Amino acid sequence: MKRREFLASGAAVAAGGAAIAAGIRPAKAQGRSDVLLTISENHPNSLDIHGVGANRPAYEASWNLYDRLMTFGVKKDANGNDHYDYSALKPELAEEWDLGPNSVTFKLRKDAKFHDGTPVTAKDVKWSFDRAVTVGGFPTFQMKAGSLEKPEQFVVVDDHTFRVDFLRADKLTMPDLAVPVPAVFNSGLAKKNATDADPWAMEWLKNNAAGGGAYKVERWAPGQELIFARFDDWKSGPLPKIRRVVWRQVPSAGNRRALLERGDADISFDLPNKDFAELAAAKSLTVIGTPVENALQYVGLNVTKPPFDNIKVRQAVAYAIPYQQIMDAVMFGRGIPMFGGKGVTDASWPQPAPYVTDINKAKQLMAEAGYPNGLETTLSFDLGLAGVNEPMCVLIQESLAQIGIKTTIAKVPGANWRNELLKKQMPLYTNTFGGWLNFPDYFFFWAYHSQNAVFNTMSYQDKAMDALIDAARFETDKAKYEAAVQGFIKKAWDEVPRIPLYQPYLNVAMQKNITGYRYWFHRQLDYRQLAKA
Amino acid sequence: MLQLIAQRLTAAVPGVLGVIVVTFLLSRALPGDPAAYFAGPAATPQAIEEIRQKLGLDRPMWEQFIDYIGDLVRGDLGNSLTTGQPVMQELVTRLPASAELTLLALVVAVLVAVPLGVLAAVKQGSWIDHLSRVVTTAGVSLPTFFTGLLLVYVFYYKLGWAPPPLGRLDIYFSPPDHVTGFYLIDSLIARDLELFVAALGQLILPASTLAVFALAPLARMTRASMLAVLSSDFIRTAKAGGLRSHTVVVTYAFRNAVLPVVTTLGMVFSFLLGANVLVEKVFSWPGIGSYAIESLIASDYAPVQGFVMTMALLYVFLNLLIDVLYGVIDPRVGIDA
Numbered sequence: 001m002k003r004r005e006f007l008a009s010g011a012a013v014a015a016g017g018a019a020i021a022a023g024i025r026p027a028k029a030q031g032r033s034d035v036l037l038t039i040s041e042n043h044p045n046s047l048d049i050h051g052v053g054a055n056r057p058a059y060e061a062s063w064n065l066y067d068r069l070m071t072f073g074v075k076k077d078a079n080g081n082d083h084y085d086y087s088a089l090k091p092e093l094a095e096e097w098d099l100g101p102n103s104v105t106f107k108l109r110k111d112a113k114f115h116d117g118t119p120v121t122a123k124d125v126k127w128s129f130d131r132a133v134t135v136g137g138f139p140t141f142q143m144k145a146g147s148l149e150k151p152e153q154f155v156v157v158d159d160h161t162f163r164v165d166f167l168r169a170d171k172l173t174m175p176d177l178a179v180p181v182p183a184v185f186n187s188g189l190a191k192k193n194a195t196d197a198d199p200w201a202m203e204w205l206k207n208n209a210a211g212g213g214a215y216k217v218e219r220w221a222p223g224q225e226l227i228f229a230r231f232d233d234w235k236s237g238p239l240p241k242i243r244r245v246v247w248r249q250v251p252s253a254g255n256r257r258a259l260l261e262r263g264d265a266d267i268s269f270d271l272p273n274k275d276f277a278e279l280a281a282a283k284s285l286t287v288i289g290t291p292v293e294n295a296l297q298y299v300g301l302n303v304t305k306p307p308f309d310n311i312k313v314r315q316a317v318a319y320a321i322p323y324q325q326i327m328d329a330v331m332f333g334r335g336i337p338m339f340g341g342k343g344v345t346d347a348s349w350p351q352p353a354p355y356v357t358d359i360n361k362a363k364q365l366m367a368e369a370g371y372p373n374g375l376e377t378t379l380s381f382d383l384g385l386a387g388v389n390e391p392m393c394v395l396i397q398e399s400l401a402q403i404g405i406k407t408t409i410a411k412v413p414g415a416n417w418r419n420e421l422l423k424k425q426m427p428l429y430t431n432t433f434g435g436w437l438n439f440p441d442y443f444f445f446w447a448y449h450s451q452n453a454v455f456n457t458m459s460y461q462d463k464a465m466d467a468l469i470d471a472a473r474f475e476t477d478k479a480k481y482e483a484a485v486q487g488f489i490k491k492a493w494d495e496v497p498r499i500p501l502y503q504p505y506l507n508v509a510m511q512k513n514i515t516g517y518r519y520w521f522h523r524q525l526d527y528r529q530l531a532k533a
Numbered sequence: 534m535l536q537l538i539a540q541r542l543t544a545a546v547p548g549v550l551g552v553i554v555v556t557f558l559l560s561r562a563l564p565g566d567p568a569a570y571f572a573g574p575a576a577t578p579q580a581i582e583e584i585r586q587k588l589g590l591d592r593p594m595w596e597q598f599i600d601y602i603g604d605l606v607r608g609d610l611g612n613s614l615t616t617g618q619p620v621m622q623e624l625v626t627r628l629p630a631s632a633e634l635t636l637l638a639l640v641v642a643v644l645v646a647v648p649l650g651v652l653a654a655v656k657q658g659s660w661i662d663h664l665s666r667v668v669t670t671a672g673v674s675l676p677t678f679f680t681g682l683l684l685v686y687v688f689y690y691k692l693g694w695a696p697p698p699l700g701r702l703d704i705y706f707s708p709p710d711h712v713t714g715f716y717l718i719d720s721l722i723a724r725d726l727e728l729f730v731a732a733l734g735q736l737i738l739p740a741s742t743l744a745v746f747a748l749a750p751l752a753r754m755t756r757a758s759m760l761a762v763l764s765s766d767f768i769r770t771a772k773a774g775g776l777r778s779h780t781v782v783v784t785y786a787f788r789n790a791v792l793p794v795v796t797t798l799g800m801v802f803s804f805l806l807g808a809n810v811l812v813e814k815v816f817s818w819p820g821i822g823s824y825a826i827e828s829l830i831a832s833d834y835a836p837v838q839g840f841v842m843t844m845a846l847l848y849v850f851l852n853l854l855i856d857v858l859y860g861v862i863d864p865r866v867g868i869d870a
Contacts, residue, residue, distance in 0.1 A: 206617050250698075251817060419566040
């Protein structure tokens with residue numbers, strides 16, 4: 001009889017099918033307490049953080065599969081959630097270290113082993129660091145950010161003693177040794193799989209892990225699932241509580257939410273802000289939003305060409321942005337407002353800029369600038385982040401129309417966005433920038449310095465600004481440093497080549513029984529601290 | 534028959550060659566710079582330049598094309614940058630996933646649409662005719678991603694009957710040993726009934742989604758074609774001769790009406806492979822459609838080229854199959870038709 005109905009109509013097919021499925025549902029509720037199911041929009045394209053074009057999910061794989069010499073400590077953030085502590089370096093593979101003016105000497109753990117059982121030695125550390133500074137691309141640039149540039153800097157003293165010689169005094173050297181790039185590889189295993197054409201085993205390590213981290217790969221189907229199993233012999237920290245982590249790619253955001261709400265998935269980043277706001281209000285899941293350190297969403301203005309080469313026009317735009325509407329209707333409150341500030345009060349960064357929505361003032365500035373009848377321009381955004389960018393640009397477009405600025409919205413495909421930024425031709429656009437290393441001078445060095453890096457999307461160049469940024473970067477006196485920081489922040493606001501909007505959150509939603517979530521600067525999940533009740 | 538197959542295959546060669554050239558040029562003509570994309574958000578222009586050199590994108594177009602042809606001859610479709618795996622290997626593992634889903638959807642669609650169309654034609658104007666009209670209109674007008682999300686919402690989220698839309702298997706199952714790549718078949722070969730049921734459970738919603746979409750043209754074509762045959766002279770003669778209505782409809786009318794249905798079936802199958810892209814995205818299905826779309830977004834050339842190539846070959850094969858089927862169904866269809 002079921003079969004007849006089955007044939008009767010499409011609806012019955014679905015219903016009948018669901019009934020069969022319903023029959024198998026109870027069989028699967030087993031062994032969940034030490035298995036974590038994490039879901040995400042994208043999946044790693046490599047297990048090797050040194051690989052060409054390794055994507056953000058690859059950082060997560062590498063972070064959990066490999067150990068570094070040091071890691072960062074933990075502190076509580078303003079909401080009482082765990083937050084990595086930039087100021088406290090803690091032992092990981094290195095038990096202790098001796099920091100001198102010209103070098104640092106690490107003592108490695110004597111009992112640490114790689115997943116295949118071979119002991120970790122200083123030779124492995126040297127091989128890994130040599131690799132990072134040699135292969136080029138992202139790892140080499142990241143090492144360079146901490147003045148780690150040449151293989152000669154890395155010295156094997158004995159099996160368990162390793163020294164890094166400094167090229168120059170750089171406050172970023174030590175923290176740069178605790179970011180994901182200087183991971184420690186099993187050099188013996190890697191060399192076995194290297195070829196003459198590929199001496200660093202780039203091909204092999206892309207698909208195979210040679211690490212000694214808290215987790216090892218159990219199964220990997222690229223673009224589908226990656227299963228981690230705990231490495232029970234891990235010595236670099238307390239043994240993680242989760243035995244197995246299953247990481248599935250679920251491209252549809254709606255389904256990621258459904259999976260969380262039904263309790264089938266344990267934890268997920270990347271949902272739309274609206275979903276996070278609703279899930280947080282519903283209270284059936286734990287939703288944690290952590291302000292992304294040193295990151296800002298902004299409206300950029302190309303200062304090399306009219307009309308935005310005129311400070312008054314830029315200020316007019318800054319007074320015409322519908323700030324609060326963006327916070328409410330686009331962000332659903334999940335960001336920290338960076339407007340309506342009281343001027344530069346201290347050397348913290350980011351801090352709110354003094355702009356508010358004031359259409360009359362904006363009109364007046366437009367008239368003073370010589371554009372009483374307004375102007376026409378293009379407002380561009382990255383289609384890859386359309387969920388936030390599109391409604392935001394529509395709101396900005398409406399608001400700018402009130403002061404006579406007619407804008408055409410240009411949607412730039414994600415793959416093309418960086419290209420457009422590099423060309424530095426877009427007159428008006430919205431974008432996000434964040435620095436891994438949490439210093440205001442680091443942010444300004446990339447975003448406002450006349451070296452004109454790709455992140456100085458406005459092509460803003462000013463000698464006085466450079467002087468302040470350079471002074472802050474190498475200043476050791478606290479008072480002088482803070483004076484320089486306050487100086488460049490004030491200048492950035494007065495001349496507004498970019499208009500700050502808000503500091504975004506890194507949002508994550510998880511089941512109530514999951515504890516131990518910690519925010520990391522790399523914005524990926526660290527499985528080692530998680531526990532499931 | 535063999536001659537026909539050989540003829541068709543030779544005729545397909547220029548087409549396939551054209552596809553190779555066009556996909557190569559098209560993927561290069563697309564806006565977007567893979568080097569900038571894969572250099573990541575923190576890259577400097579030098580980093581991007583280094584990646585461009587590594588990918589060989591700094592060389593003239595014709596050199597890249599010659600390399601590409603050389604690789605093709607060796608059966609090497611290049612590497613995907615988004616998943617980091619060889620394209621050939623990805624296609625081999627993903628094609629069965631798409632094919633299993635599409636074929637199951639097609640079977641469901643045929644099982645529903647053909648009886649529905651036949652009945653609608655025989656009992657023209659009755660409730661079943663109206664039902665057929667409603668179902669086909671709904672099938673044409675509902676976009677597949679919408680049907681998919683709706684089914685997920687109702688049967689998974691609200692009722693909790695369907696398994697989570699997490700791809701081909703729930704997380705507590707491991708895939709069966711690879712024989713055909715079709716989980717339904719492989720699980721039976723492995724004599725693992727539980728796995729078979731699990732795989733089927735995951736298939737039901739996406740296959741139904743696709744089936745709803747495929748139903749409409751099949752049912753309408755069956756009905757129209759049946760109506761035309763039913764009003765023809767030989768049916769009137771058969772009826773006048775006092776043959777049972779079952780014999781008239783099934784043996785005489787249906788056999789003659791089935792040819793346009795088979796043609797539509799071929800077309801629907803190609804539609805389905807296209808519609809797959811969205812359904813695969815909704816159900817996290819690791820098929821070739823979602824693979825192609827993700828690569829396109831990242832302007833990752835190799836998988837896009839590989840995908841178009843595979844599709845072109847698939848169409849050639851499909852058309853061949855349909856031509857052969859014509860001959861089997863209706864011997865009057867000549868070889869040079």
